[in-house]
Amino acid sequence: xNTIENLEWRYATKKFNENKxxxxxxxxxxxxxxxxxxxxxxxxxxxxxxxxxSIRKELGKDSFNAQxxxxxxxxxxxxxxxxxxxxxxxYMLHIAGERGVPxxxxxxxxxxxVGGLLSRSDEENFNWAAKQAYIALGTALIAAAxxxxxxxxxxxxxxxxxxxLLGLTEKGLKSVVTLALGYRDHENDAFAKLKKVRxxxxxxxxxxx
Ligand SMILES: Cc1cc2nc3c(=O)[nH]c(=O)nc-3n(C[C@H](O)[C@H](O)[C@H](O)COP(=O)(O)O)c2cc1C
Numbered sequence: 696x697n698t699i700e701n702l703e704w705r706y707a708t709k710k711f712n713e714n715k716x717x718x719x720x721x722x723x724x725x726x727x728x729x730x731x732x733x734x735x736x737x738x739x740x741x742x743x744x745x746x747x748x749s750i751r752k753e754l755g756k757d758s759f760n761a762q763x764x765x766x767x768x769x770x771x772x773x774x775x776x777x778x779x780x781x782x783x784x785x786y787m788l789h790i791a792g793e794r795g796v797p798x799x800x801x802x803x804x805x806x807x808x809v810g811g812l813l814s815r816s817d818e819e820n821f822n823w824a825a826k827q828a829y830i831a832l833g834t835a836l837i838a839a840a841x842x843x844x845x846x847x848x849x850x851x852x853x854x855x856x857x858x859x860l861l862g863l864t865e866k867g868l869k870s871v872v873t874l875a876l877g878y879r880d881h882e883n884d885a886f887a888k889l890k891k892v893r894x895x896x897x898x899x900x901x902x903x904x
Contacts, residue, residue: 698837703891705840708847710884711766711877720842721768724876727838728770731831735808737786739778739824740831741868743771743861754857760875762847767877771857772832773868774824777817783808825871832872839876847875 721744728742745751746768755763763769775782787805791798812820832848839846850872857863857870881887893899 701840731834733827740828762875766875772828
């Protein structure tokens with residue numbers, strides 16, 4: 696199947712069956728997420744994989760999204776609360792190591808990041824980091840669909856509870872969006888049979904001559 700067919704196949708699953716996704720498939724999705732583009736390449740967010748049923752039950756308590764606990768795995772995308780000089784310096788060292796260049800050769804790039812990012816408020820940088828995490832969410836949706844794994848992107852969760860229960864706060868992270876993964880319960884999920892609703896392409900995309 697091609698990408699368009701896979702995207703037509705996917706839908707925001709409301710009810711999952713009991714089947715678990717394999718660790719090989721899970722790793723493929725994580726690899727795809729890690730390959731997402733991010734502004735400056737800094738990857739200012741992290742992904743947490745939650746499988747443990749009792750933790751997910753607690754996370755999902757009081758949420759309208761039963762998928763938090765009733766799915767195979769839950770991915771939590773968490774963005775850094777602030778961007779620091781240490782993060783930028785570690786990133787420079789990482790690039791230098793991966794590309795076999797002296798870190799000094801990256802001085803201009805480092806100065807651009809320091810100037811561009813550290814001049815902004817922590818709130819602005821957190822919002823920027825969260826946008827990068829949403830790009831990763833999009834990658835995950837596509838990667839899952841290509842593997843015929845169902846998924847639900849979810850903003851309907853208690854971020855403060857997630858941050859505390861998953862130990863994100865002490866890592867300087869805040870949860871921004873989540874993705875349930877698993878297999879649809881085709882019989883019992885009314886949404887599985889609904890026609891996908893999207894704008895006609897002519898209304899959605901404009902060609903500028
Ligand atoms: C960022 C984001 C947050 C969403 N939050 C929820 C949610 O909390 N619960 C839910 O059931 N669906 C959620 N959705 C799913 C959307 O409602 C769904 O993608 C949209 O209605 C289009 O339908 P489709 O994805 O099935 O094609 C979310 C989607 C996105 C992209």
